[in-house]
Amino acid sequence: MLSFIVRRIIATIPVMGFVALFVFSLLYIAPGDPAAVIAGDQASPADVERIRAGLGLDRPYLVRFAEWLFRVLQGDLGTSIFTSLPVTQLIAQRIEPTVSLMVVTLFFAIIIAVPMGVIAAWKANTWIDRVAMAFAVFGFSVPVFVVGYLLAYIFALKLDWFPVQGYTPLSAGFGPWLENLVLPAVTLGMVYIALIARITRASMLEVLQQDYIRTARSKGLAQPSILFIHALKNAAIPVVTVIGIGIALLIGGAVVTESVFAIPGLGRLTVDAILRRDYPVIQGVVLMFSFVYVLINLVVDIIYTLLDPRIRY
Amino acid sequence: MNPPGPLPPIDESRLAVAPDLPDILPARKPRKGLLGLIRNNPAMAFGVFLLLVMLFLAIFAPFLGTVDPTSLSPSRRTRLPSEAYWFGTDMLGRDIYSRVLYGTRVSLTVGFSVAVLASIAGLVIGLVSGMVRWADSLIMRMIDGMMSIPPILLAIALMALTRGSMQNVIIAITVAEIPRVARLVRGVVLTLREQPYVDGAIAAGTRMPRLIFRHILPNTLAPMIVQATYICASAMIVEAILSFIGAGIPPTVPTWGNIMADGRTLWQVRPHIIVFPAIFLSVTVLAVNLVGDGLRDALDPRMAKRL
Numbered sequence: 268m269l270s271f272i273v274r275r276i277i278a279t280i281p282v283m284g285f286v287a288l289f290v291f292s293l294l295y296i297a298p299g300d301p302a303a304v305i306a307g308d309q310a311s312p313a314d315v316e317r318i319r320a321g322l323g324l325d326r327p328y329l330v331r332f333a334e335w336l337f338r339v340l341q342g343d344l345g346t347s348i349f350t351s352l353p354v355t356q357l358i359a360q361r362i363e364p365t366v367s368l369m370v371v372t373l374f375f376a377i378i379i380a381v382p383m384g385v386i387a388a389w390k391a392n393t394w395i396d397r398v399a400m401a402f403a404v405f406g407f408s409v410p411v412f413v414v415g416y417l418l419a420y421i422f423a424l425k426l427d428w429f430p431v432q433g434y435t436p437l438s439a440g441f442g443p444w445l446e447n448l449v450l451p452a453v454t455l456g457m458v459y460i461a462l463i464a465r466i467t468r469a470s471m472l473e474v475l476q477q478d479y480i481r482t483a484r485s486k487g488l489a490q491p492s493i494l495f496i497h498a499l500k501n502a503a504i505p506v507v508t509v510i511g512i513g514i515a516l517l518i519g520g521a522v523v524t525e526s527v528f529a530i531p532g533l534g535r536l537t538v539d540a541i542l543r544r545d546y547p548v549i550q551g552v553v554l555m556f557s558f559v560y561v562l563i564n565l566v567v568d569i570i571y572t573l574l575d576p577r578i579r580y
Numbered sequence: 581m582n583p584p585g586p587l588p589p590i591d592e593s594r595l596a597v598a599p600d601l602p603d604i605l606p607a608r609k610p611r612k613g614l615l616g617l618i619r620n621n622p623a624m625a626f627g628v629f630l631l632l633v634m635l636f637l638a639i640f641a642p643f644l645g646t647v648d649p650t651s652l653s654p655s656r657r658t659r660l661p662s663e664a665y666w667f668g669t670d671m672l673g674r675d676i677y678s679r680v681l682y683g684t685r686v687s688l689t690v691g692f693s694v695a696v697l698a699s700i701a702g703l704v705i706g707l708v709s710g711m712v713r714w715a716d717s718l719i720m721r722m723i724d725g726m727m728s729i730p731p732i733l734l735a736i737a738l739m740a741l742t743r744g745s746m747q748n749v750i751i752a753i754t755v756a757e758i759p760r761v762a763r764l765v766r767g768v769v770l771t772l773r774e775q776p777y778v779d780g781a782i783a784a785g786t787r788m789p790r791l792i793f794r795h796i797l798p799n800t801l802a803p804m805i806v807q808a809t810y811i812c813a814s815a816m817i818v819e820a821i822l823s824f825i826g827a828g829i830p831p832t833v834p835t836w837g838n839i840m841a842d843g844r845t846l847w848q849v850r851p852h853i854i855v856f857p858a859i860f861l862s863v864t865v866l867a868v869n870l871v872g873d874g875l876r877d878a879l880d881p882r883m884a885k886r887l
Binding site for chain 1: 599615721722724725726728729730731732733737738739740741813815820821824825826827840847848851854861862865866869870873
């Protein structure tokens with residue numbers, strides 16, 4: 268088990284290396300010359316050259332990549348062009364709202380989607396199944412900002428159940444924190460719920476045809492116990508996979524959801540950085556999100572072995 | 581033991597013969613064509629219908645009672661929907677009905693182009709990766725790397741490098757979608773390569789190009805077409821997101837995302853600016869997804885069972 272985890276971690280190194288190379292190239296080919304910007308308007312070409320040499324920008328691509336990578340590994344993601352603050356500091360300031368949003372979304376998505384898929388599979392080809400799957404197709408099709416504005420309009424503006432926009436930090440109390448996150452989390456979770464529900468249903472349908480389910484039934488086990496203990500555990504692998512893969516959807520959706528609900532998180536940081544062409548920030552955010560995504564899929568791989576002892580690497 | 585004597589003559593009348601029964605069940609005629617589609621797969625037929633409507637709106641946008649979607653009229657700002665302005669006007673007094681109709685062109689073009697381009701590129705990369713052993717591990721590392729960047733983020737990052745234009749948006753979304761197709765195609769190729777008929781073809785002396793084009797390629801098409809429709813749907817959403825956050829097609833061009841971005845500041849008092857493009861976008865994406873589900877059921881029964 269331990270050797271598997273170690274091997275799996277080592278296997279992510281080339282992947283992360285490629286991501287790093289890609290993200291570095293992004294800044295390398297980005298338009299605009301930092302040396303010219305720093306030198307100012309009155310600088311002569313010789314001055315610009317000198318500054319460029321001083322910054323090390325005249326050295327070959329691979330040398331600069333190696334230097335950059337070395338700094339990144341030490342936790343230095345560079346400095347924002349716009350605010351002159353270290354990128355790591357900017358990210359650290361914005362990380363709480365985004366992590367909160369993701370956690371609440373994951374929670375909602377799993378407690379809604381998994382039972383929905385299980386029940387749809389149990390009642391396959393009845394109207395319950397059809398309604399659940401119709402909902403899943405709609406969840407796929409309605410873009411995240413449409414859901415966001417719709418929910419905000421109904422539940423915040425008209426019914427006044429939740430705040431319209433904004434974010435309250437967890438330090439201000441659990442209640443206000445959660446209150447602000449319910450609508451964004453449901454918004455962000457919609458696609459995710461659709462995806463997980465569909466996979467859960469498909470996976471459960473296959474498992475429910477197995478002999479051991481018939482055995483469980485014939486020995487008189489209660490239906491919930493058959494569904495959620497015997498069947499779901501064996502149907503869990505595709506579900507866990509898609510929960511892991513779907514994190515990519517959540518990260519992309521967070522950028523939009525945070526804009527709609529005015530949450531000062533990493534998504535807002537990304538959008539602002541794009542509008543200002545603040546390349547070091549863009550670079551830092553992409554690198555960090557990718558790193559998190561790779562880590563999550565690593566965890567998913569490890570969960571496989573816990574769910575299914577037959578899987579041995 | 582009795583010695584075996586001559587066999588008694590066969591009494592033909594006592595032989596049991598299967599009687600000629602009338603066909604109780606008349607042969608089922610599978611319906612084909614439009615009627616068959618509606619009958620066998622009403623959801624898909626509905627999707628096709630919606631898509632045709634959208635296509636019609638996109639092609640004939642100038643002739644459907646629209647005005648110039650970019651013409652400003654500051655005195656008629658933020659009008660509610662009325663007889664003169666079917667969908668109302670936006671903050672700059674532009675007619676939203678016209679803008680939404682012209683926006684259909686952008687969404688359909690982006691969705692279709694990305695689906696085609698990503699499929700072709702992904703097909704080539706997947707085939708090479710599946711067939712050429714030494715290239716496989718290198719290509720797959722690159723694909724893994726690209727797949728570990730969430731697609732919307734990748735598209736955003738690429739858009740940050742270039743100026744916003746429809747062409748650049750298409751390229752950015754295509755690049756973000758290619759890894760998925762390449763992965764799919766490689767997977768299919770790897771299972772096909774183990775099939776006995778492929779071994780047979782190789783044993784019979786089939787050369788590589790013919791092996792690929794005659795035996796491998798046709799079998800990758802069905803899952804790839806299904807994937808392409810999903811990519812089309814996702815590309816439309818990503819395009820709208822890019823426009824919405826200001827990283828996509830320039831704000832002067834009427835796209836659904838841009839119209840919604842314009843309506844953002846006023847959404848609490850003038851929700852109609854966002855509502856109409858939102859409905860069009862959702863309906864179009866839904867239509868593409870319905871077609872995708874239908875195609876999946878029709879082309880790839882194994883996949884249909886899984887999903």
